[in-house]
Amino acid sequence: MIKYPNGQSFNPTPKKVRQQRKDKKDLSISASNRGMDLEGDINLSNGYYKNSGIALVTKRPTPINIVKVDYSKGARITDAYFEKQSTTDYNGVYKGKYLDFEAKNTKSKTSFPLSNIEQHQIDHLKRVLEHGGIAFFIIQFQTRNEVYLLDASFVIEFYEHGERKSIPYEVFKQDGILIKQGFSPRLYYIDAVEAKYFKK
């Protein structure tokens, strides 16, 4: 145990992290305290949506190019490398419709930097839109603790024709849907899909 000169014990774990751990134990998490892991939260939400029969969305595994497999060890991969995903990370079905999205986070309070997005993700989501699918981004403003659904068409527009290299926060406020956060699901993003694409 490390102690301050005044004898008070010093815990090397930051207070915020300790609070988060305590919150997790308590199962009484308030979203504002909780440390967010966007991908983990989406995966947990997908598990909830699957089990409760609301939607079926899965994460595409990371594509890996396998060079060598050792069958003497029961098909253990001993040499391989990561390949580039040619699509987005998530797709699935809700009310018969095809959903496809990418999730990203930023620490910026004022805008979402487009450098976070890759050309192949834009190309893929354009195709999804052409085929009548629902295509969007889930963007987390980490320091604001806010998560938005923004239709892919806005992102494509900024990516291809925008003068700035980022999408201003105001665009999310105005054209995005703020995703409610909670315990289960962590992210009520299907509510946002419903509000944006299904409510007339």
Added chain:
Amino acid sequence: MIKYPNGQSFNPTPKKVRQQRKDKKDLSISASNRGMDLEGDINLSNGYYKNSGIALVTKRPTPINIVKVDYSKGARITDAYFEKQSTTDYNGVYKGKYLDFEAKNTKSKTSFPLSNIEQHQIDHLKRVLEHGGIAFFIIQFQTRNEVYLLDASFVIEFYEHGERKSIPYEVFKQDGILIKQGFSPRLYYIDAVEAKYFKK
């Protein structure tokens, strides 16, 4: 060059394979001559459908659990193992609707053995149907050189309530859609999807 005792040269490559290679060069493949690789043919067909703007269907990468990565070699994976896919192999979008399917082949002429199908694939396709998605199997009868689309509901019924451990060929003839084969796409399976699910 190996020669027969009579002086005629012997080509170690079987005649059928040589014929297939010649056919590939000629770009004039007749389906009956061509050696079929179902997965390869579906992937090629998906490429065709994507590039021609007809449908967008992708193969889910095989999920791999990574144990060790050597970053000194530029993120080379040095220890990993295969995980079980918890879904099917293919999903995508056609005319806004969600498609999901699994592809299997059999050498049997008379029936498709259900031992080819795993419980998690049945569970996944049941969920797809519950959410209003289009769920089917693409089954290749290899020795007949025929490929059928069969709605997942038939397979689920046989899997869960059938007395036999296989689906008779006659079921495919009667309730399936025979998929046309060609050069590009190799498998006109979207035509079968259109005929089965979109034509009124």
